[in-house]
Amino acid sequence: MVINSSNSVGVVKTQYFTFADKAGEEFKLINGKTISPVTLAYETYGQLNGDKSNAILITHALSGDAHVAGYHGEYSKKPGWWDNIIGPGKAIDTSKYFVICSNVLGGCSGSTGPSSINPATGKHYGLDFPFVTVFDMVHAQKELINYLGIQKLLGVIGGSMGGMQVLAWATEYPEMVLGAVVIASTSSHSAQCIAFNEVGRQAIISDTNFKGGFYYEHANPENGLAVARMIGHITYLSDESMDEKFGRKFQEIDQEKIKDKISYQYDIGVNAVFQIESYLRHQGATFNLRFDANSYLVITKAIDHFDLGQHYGGLKKAFEKVKSKFLVISYTSDWLYPTHHSKLIVKEMMKAGVNVSFSEISTQKGHDAFLLEDKYLSSYVSAFLKSLGKS
Amino acid sequence: MTQLLREDQIQIAQMIKPNSSVLDLGCGDGEFLQYLVMSKGVRGVGVELNQDKIYKCLEKGLNVIHADLDSGLAMFDRNSFDFVLLNETLQVLHNPIPLLGEMLRVGSHCIVGISNFGHWKIRVDLLLRGRMPMTETLPFEWYNTPNIHLCTLKDFEIACKANSIKIVDRVFLERPPELVTVDNNMSSSGTLKGFFKGSYNLFACFGVYLINSENR
Numbered sequence: 273m274v275i276n277s278s279n280s281v282g283v284v285k286t287q288y289f290t291f292a293d294k295a296g297e298e299f300k301l302i303n304g305k306t307i308s309p310v311t312l313a314y315e316t317y318g319q320l321n322g323d324k325s326n327a328i329l330i331t332h333a334l335s336g337d338a339h340v341a342g343y344h345g346e347y348s349k350k351p352g353w354w355d356n357i358i359g360p361g362k363a364i365d366t367s368k369y370f371v372i373c374s375n376v377l378g379g380c381s382g383s384t385g386p387s388s389i390n391p392a393t394g395k396h397y398g399l400d401f402p403f404v405t406v407f408d409m410v411h412a413q414k415e416l417i418n419y420l421g422i423q424k425l426l427g428v429i430g431g432s433m434g435g436m437q438v439l440a441w442a443t444e445y446p447e448m449v450l451g452a453v454v455i456a457s458t459s460s461h462s463a464q465c466i467a468f469n470e471v472g473r474q475a476i477i478s479d480t481n482f483k484g485g486f487y488y489e490h491a492n493p494e495n496g497l498a499v500a501r502m503i504g505h506i507t508y509l510s511d512e513s514m515d516e517k518f519g520r521k522f523q524e525i526d527q528e529k530i531k532d533k534i535s536y537q538y539d540i541g542v543n544a545v546f547q548i549e550s551y552l553r554h555q556g557a558t559f560n561l562r563f564d565a566n567s568y569l570v571i572t573k574a575i576d577h578f579d580l581g582q583h584y585g586g587l588k589k590a591f592e593k594v595k596s597k598f599l600v601i602s603y604t605s606d607w608l609y610p611t612h613h614s615k616l617i618v619k620e621m622m623k624a625g626v627n628v629s630f631s632e633i634s635t636q637k638g639h640d641a642f643l644l645e646d647k648y649l650s651s652y653v654s655a656f657l658k659s660l661g662k663s
Numbered sequence: 664m665t666q667l668l669r670e671d672q673i674q675i676a677q678m679i680k681p682n683s684s685v686l687d688l689g690c691g692d693g694e695f696l697q698y699l700v701m702s703k704g705v706r707g708v709g710v711e712l713n714q715d716k717i718y719k720c721l722e723k724g725l726n727v728i729h730a731d732l733d734s735g736l737a738m739f740d741r742n743s744f745d746f747v748l749l750n751e752t753l754q755v756l757h758n759p760i761p762l763l764g765e766m767l768r769v770g771s772h773c774i775v776g777i778s779n780f781g782h783w784k785i786r787v788d789l790l791l792r793g794r795m796p797m798t799e800t801l802p803f804e805w806y807n808t809p810n811i812h813l814c815t816l817k818d819f820e821i822a823c824k825a826n827s828i829k830i831v832d833r834v835f836l837e838r839p840p841e842l843v844t845v846d847n848n849m850s851s852s853g854t855l856k857g858f859f860k861g862s863y864n865l866f867a868c869f870g871v872y873l874i875n876s877e878n879r
Contacts, residue, residue: 599721618728619738622708630738631717631729651718659724 281317284342305402313338313382314374318366327422330373331430331437337381340373356645363654377412378404378570386566399485406578410440431455431642446595451660453599456642458613460579469572472500476565497565498556510605510638518548591624598628599656608639670853671840674871683745689752692719736765750776754810767876775872781815781864799839817864827877835867
């Protein structure tokens with residue numbers, strides 16, 4: 273693909289920042305365990321201004337990475353995961369703002385995680401990798417922000433698990449965040465969210481290749497991870513969006529059978545007959561090319577255990593620490609983190625005196641709507657960022 | 664910069680104490696709320712249903728909450744605002760009285776602005792034409808009007824009494840509210856006076872009420 277340079281950040285490169293790598297240094301997790309060294313993969317776009325007041329941190333969702341905008345090569349086909357909102361002239365305008373995104377601690381796209389080498393053993397961490405929380409992810413990002421010489425972020429913006437990180441940023445480092453945007457997110461997982469994640473984890477763990485998480489020298493638990501991705505993907509869509517996209521349509525290969533009236537002569541459990549089956553299988557298979565099963569376990573555990581209220585002794589108490597201005601956005605058809613999750617956040621923020629705005633955007637696209645191009649998301653975020661510059 | 668406000672908004676602004684907290688229900692593009700924030704130093708929050716207008720509020724740096732007033736004010740805590748405003752909106756609600764109750768739960772004082780359906784021109788219009796009245800402030804046909812709960816000022820006051828709502832102050836406008844330049848000497852411009860004030864249900868085009876709950 274030839275890159276349209278007018279509104280793309282163009283060809284970008286992932287960078288790496290390593291800390292807690294000198295003798296005696298370690299990165300301490302909130303459960304008391306330590307990791308050293310820690311590497312964070314990150315990308316930046318735009319220019320940091322003279323007084324370093326135009327930095328925006330983007331926090332990614334469960335399966336995201338540091339590559340949020342632009343292309344990794346001149347001929348790469350796929351832009352970063354949120355390219356539709358980040359770039360010159362876009363809502364998060366890289367001709368004005370310096371945009372940073374880093375892969376989370378525990379991830380598998382360049383940052384330290386279970387697939388990294390454990391210096392103590394010289395082998396992959398596997399499930400020796402400690403239990404990390406969303407707060408630990410944010411504490412690690414803070415090291416990166418310090419390293420970049422930024423005292424105060426103009427904005428921290430994230431959807432889904434990224435939104436949890438935004439909440440953690442504004443409560444852990446109230447002085448460092450001017451504006452915060454939480455999109456399609458929650459202050460804690462419902463039983464249903466945990467339930468879906470647990471099905472995914474069990475699929476991975478019960479794959480015969482899993483071998484207690486120490487599979488790196490053998491075959492990966494590909495089937496387990498694929499099933500985990502398939503179930504996850506269902507929760508990111510909606511009934512309406514699936515009906516619109518797939519309905520009961522068959523795969524091309526089976527069109528003959530439809531014409532033939534239905535003979536019900538199908539292989540059971542071998543070939544994908546419905547388009548939705550094929551789509552989910554494809555999602556599962558391609559996920560294996562870029563994601564590590566242990567990271568899936570570590571990160572889903574981190575988000576299941578994220579409970580902002582519990583962490584601070586009450587949501588209102590948590591928000592009493594906040595100094596940032598907030599924008600909270602939910603989507604009508606998001607049944608993973610339905611609007612009442614966002615409304616709870618907003619209600620408790622108002623009780624605590626936080627400057628907060630809220631909108632529920634109408635869409636049929638489900639939870640994943642936040643990743644898609646949307647007039648309202650773009651205009652809200654761009655207006656919110658501009659108003660921050662004024663105050 | 665010369666600030667333009669509608670005459671009803673000027674009356675509402677005069678009822679609001681400086682540096683108080685204000686919840687503006689149906690705040691639209693936030694023009695008026697921004698005025699209150701800038702000139703009266705209020706801590707303001709707007710409530711709006713229309714996504715395009717929410718964007719306009721965000722652009723102004725206002726705090727705006729997306730909500731449908733017909734579903735109440737569950738997002739807001741008891742007594743969390745000094746003033747709750749509802750201007751030219753009561754008549755579009757499905758359940759106006761429960762919302763007044765919600766407003767009085769959330770605010771110490773509430774300010775309600777309503778068009779007077781009892782104005783003599785409207786009465787004459789119905790009497791002589793025999794058709795549903797259409798005026799400058801109510802320019803809709805009966806079948807496409809969003810105004811499903813119009814009332815006269817007298818009707819509103821009777822409803823207040825029946826629901827233990829105390830009217831603390833009231834101001835009547837003699838003309839349909841127009842955009843005017845804000846200046847400091849216009850506190851009573853355009854309001855009904857003398858004989859006309861006594862017969863406000865016949866002569867007022869618009870009423871602004873400061874209310875609170877009798878049970879406080």
